Amino acid sequence: MSPQTFDRETWLDLTVNIVPLGIMAFFFAAFIVVQPWGFDSVLSAVQFSLIGVPLVLLAIVTYYTGRAIFNAEHAE
Amino acid sequence: MAGEQLALTVLMGLLLVLVAAVLTRLEDWRSYTPLAGGAGAAGEVGHAHEEKPGGITRWLTTVDHKDIGMLYGTYAIIAFAVGGIMAFLIRLQLISPDGAIIGNQFYNAILTSHGITMLFLFGTPIIAAFANYFVPLLIGADDMAFPRINAIAFWLLPPGALLIWGGFFTAPLGIGIDAAQTSWTMYTPLSVEQANPGVDLMLLGLHLTGVSATMGAINFIATIFTERGDDVTWANLDIFSWTILTQSALILFAFPLLGSAIVMLLLDRNLATTFYAVEGGGSMLWQHLFWFFGHPEVYILVLPPMGIVSLVIPKFSGRKLFGFKFIVYSTLAIGVLSFGVWAHHMFTTGMDPRLRASFMAVSIAIAIPSAVKTFNWITTMWNGRLRLTTPMLFCIGFVSNFIIGGVTGVFLASVPIDQILHDTYYVVGHFHYIVMGAIGFAAFAGLYYWFPIFTGKMYQRTLAKWHFWLSMIGTNLTFFAMLALGYLGMPRRYATYAFDGAIAPLAQITLYHQLASVGAVILLVGQLIFVWNFVNSWLEGPATASADPWNLKETDQFTKEFDWYERKLETAIADGGDDDDTLVADGGESVDE
Ligand code: HEM
Numbered sequence: 015m016s017p018q019t020f021d022r023e024t025w026l027d028l029t030v031n032i033v034p035l036g037i038m039a040f041f042f043a044a045f046i047v048v049q050p051w052g053f054d055s056v057l058s059a060v061q062f063s064l065i066g067v068p069l070v071l072l073a074i075v076t077y078y079t080g081r082a083i084f085n086a087e088h089a090e
Numbered sequence: 091m092a093g094e095q096l097a098l099t100v101l102m103g104l105l106l107v108l109v110a111a112v113l114t115r116l117e118d119w120r121s122y123t124p125l126a127g128g129a130g131a132a133g134e135v136g137h138a139h140e141e142k143p144g145g146i147t148r149w150l151t152t153v154d155h156k157d158i159g160m161l162y163g164t165y166a167i168i169a170f171a172v173g174g175i176m177a178f179l180i181r182l183q184l185i186s187p188d189g190a191i192i193g194n195q196f197y198n199a200i201l202t203s204h205g206i207t208m209l210f211l212f213g214t215p216i217i218a219a220f221a222n223y224f225v226p227l228l229i230g231a232d233d234m235a236f237p238r239i240n241a242i243a244f245w246l247l248p249p250g251a252l253l254i255w256g257g258f259f260t261a262p263l264g265i266g267i268d269a270a271q272t273s274w275t276m277y278t279p280l281s282v283e284q285a286n287p288g289v290d291l292m293l294l295g296l297h298l299t300g301v302s303a304t305m306g307a308i309n310f311i312a313t314i315f316t317e318r319g320d321d322v323t324w325a326n327l328d329i330f331s332w333t334i335l336t337q338s339a340l341i342l343f344a345f346p347l348l349g350s351a352i353v354m355l356l357l358d359r360n361l362a363t364t365f366y367a368v369e370g371g372g373s374m375l376w377q378h379l380f381w382f383f384g385h386p387e388v389y390i391l392v393l394p395p396m397g398i399v400s401l402v403i404p405k406f407s408g409r410k411l412f413g414f415k416f417i418v419y420s421t422l423a424i425g426v427l428s429f430g431v432w433a434h435h436m437f438t439t440g441m442d443p444r445l446r447a448s449f450m451a452v453s454i455a456i457a458i459p460s461a462v463k464t465f466n467w468i469t470t471m472w473n474g475r476l477r478l479t480t481p482m483l484f485c486i487g488f489v490s491n492f493i494i495g496g497v498t499g500v501f502l503a504s505v506p507i508d509q510i511l512h513d514t515y516y517v518v519g520h521f522h523y524i525v526m527g528a529i530g531f532a533a534f535a536g537l538y539y540w541f542p543i544f545t546g547k548m549y550q551r552t553l554a555k556w557h558f559w560l561s562m563i564g565t566n567l568t569f570f571a572m573l574a575l576g577y578l579g580m581p582r583r584y585a586t587y588a589f590d591g592a593i594a595p596l597a598q599i600t601l602y603h604q605l606a607s608v609g610a611v612i613l614l615v616g617q618l619i620f621v622w623n624f625v626n627s628w629l630e631g632p633a634t635a636s637a638d639p640w641n642l643k644e645t646d647q648f649t650k651e652f653d654w655y656e657r658k659l660e661t662a663i664a665d666g667g668d669d670d671d672t673l674v675a676d677g678g679e680s681v682d683e
């Protein structure tokens with residue numbers, strides 16, 4: 015997903031989803047730094063996938079919709 | 091042990107993804123659609139409607155998306171009335187701490203039934219009503235992709251309702267089948283242990299409505315992907331169809347899961363399996379499965395109403411929707427994230443604090459896309475030329491109520507706050523601001539906005555305004571009082587509250603309960619006016635002469651569904667009667683200027 019994939023306009027539209035992605039990334043990082051309940055291989059794995067999976071899925075869906083709309087606009 | 095389970099789950103997941111991938115390779119799924127591709131160009135494709143039969147046969151056999159939309163609408167409004175009467179009885183009961191009118195058992199029964207009726211028999215169907223009628227018109231399709239599946243999906247609903255309400259009919263017979271008292275969340279072990287077969291009936295009924303919703307969702311996805319007119323692209327697809335598309339995707343992932351969970355519950359109840367028994371999955375299993383469905387379900391219910399509001403507000407603000415694409419992307423964000431927040435309903439179950447923290451994080455992230463929409467609606471109205479017609483009033487009411495409902499939701503999503511407020515009336519206040527104050531209001535906005543199209547008449551404006559103001563005041567009185575009750579510590583789901591005044595301020599709690607009940611009376615009066623206005627205007631109102639009742643041409647917002655209506659009015663002059671819309675639906679639909 016290089017910056018050239020979309021034009022400036024589209025990037026601006028996409029910010030709306032980049033904010034929640036950012037919030038999740040923040041918590042992901044924060045939970046790596048601060049672990050008040052310690053580390054447990056299973057539970058911590060679940061903990062991070064609970065944030066990581068939605069993060070990745072949302073990034074993917076946003077990317078593909080962005081593409082579909084961008085292409086539709088530029089096909090005209 | 092837990093590690094093995096986890097590995098197994100991940101493996102199963104990978105397997106499913108693999109199966110899906112193989113399936114997409116095997117068949118070009120587009121080849122299944124009867125109207126592959128060029129529906130727009132060649133008007134007379136094989137399955138277009140023939141002349142409709144008259145009278146009741148027409149309604150029993152119809153596969154026309156507009157007729158099916160009307161059936162869904164009628165069904166939903168009847169369910170709304172039933173659920174509303176139940177709500178009113180609940181509010182009457184709680185006027186006095188000892189319970190004013192009914193016994194505990196019956197209270198539990200109507201509380202359960204109220205929730206299920208409003209969510210599954212009113213909420214989903216009223217949305218399906220709008221979607222069936224208007225999505226094909228808005229995207230320039232001849233009909234839904236699978237008209238017959240569309241009809242089946244609707245006809246599963248009436249038996250579903252009969253089963254869900256079944257216990258109420260059989261209780262007076264004294265044959266031991268009573269109305270279910272599980273609450274809408276059907277938590278185990280309570281729902282396993284209640285021997286009453288009425289619970290089984292309700293579960294079967296729920297299953298039917300779930301199958302119906304899933305069939306409908308598949309149909310909408312196929313329709314929006316493959317039946318769009320030539321001039322409708324992803325870039326100019328209207329906002330309502332976008333929300334229906336996202337909602338359908340959510341239904342596709344959420345409802346089958348509810349169905350499976352219900353089947354397991356039925357097996358536990360009747361065949362002594364141990365899915366939810368302590369020695370099996372435990373009662374937390376039910377909660378996880380239920381809320382993995384349940385949270386997406388709330389967005390299933392709210393996304394299309396958001397679409398209606400996004401569609402209607404610009405029409406009466408005299409300008410385009412501000413940040414159309416913001417709304418599209420944020421709709422998708424809500425769709426994806428709604429599957430990652432389910433355990434915020436389970437913060438007090440004693441689950442591992444690490445998991446709880448993650449659910450809190452995603453719940454906070456999902457608040458952003460909801461807030462973005464709110465800003466877009468407000469910005470659309472800002473300095474616009476507002477026309478306060480009834481649909482617009484309901485949209486503004488939606489925004490206002492949605493803000494309160496949304497903000498209280500964000501508070502609940504924070505673990506420490508939720509531990510205090512969980513299972514109090516605060517939660518009830520939160521979600522009613524959204525399900526009644528927002529979803530209900532958007533349904534009214536849609537009904538009034540498109541009233542001329544589906545009835546050919548105009549409603550009585552003054553009565554409609556009365557309906558709005560009574561609904562707005564009633565909603566805010568009732569549900570604000572509930573927020574206050576929650577802060578005072580009043581737990582939800584109790585038929586009486588005659589507790590010791592030393593625990594909580596009983597006099598104040600009684601007062602707020604009474605205020606909530608006054609609000610319910612105001613709401614009831616409002617809805618009676620609505621029903622009268624709706625039926626009376628439909629049957630006896632003068633026919634609308636204009637195809638542009640909202641002066642949309644003036645601001646260049648005359649959209650496809652009104653286009654269709656205009657053509658219908660023009661062709662109707664030559665020929666009256668039932669089949670006039672067939673005339674238009676067949677030939678006139680293909681717009682290639
Ligand atoms: C947008 C439409 C929304 C709808 C239709 C909705 C609906 C509901 C419903 C029906 C419940 C109660 C479930 C039960 O019976 O226990 C509920 C609870 C809850 N909602 Fe919402 N909600 C919405 C938005 C939000 C938002 C935006 C948030 C926060 C980000 C949120 C957070 C919560 C939480 C944390 C609870 C659980 C409270 C508890 O039981 O302690 N909701 N919501």
Ligand SMILES: [Cu+2]
Nearest residue numbers: 385432434435
């Ligand atoms: Cu939720």
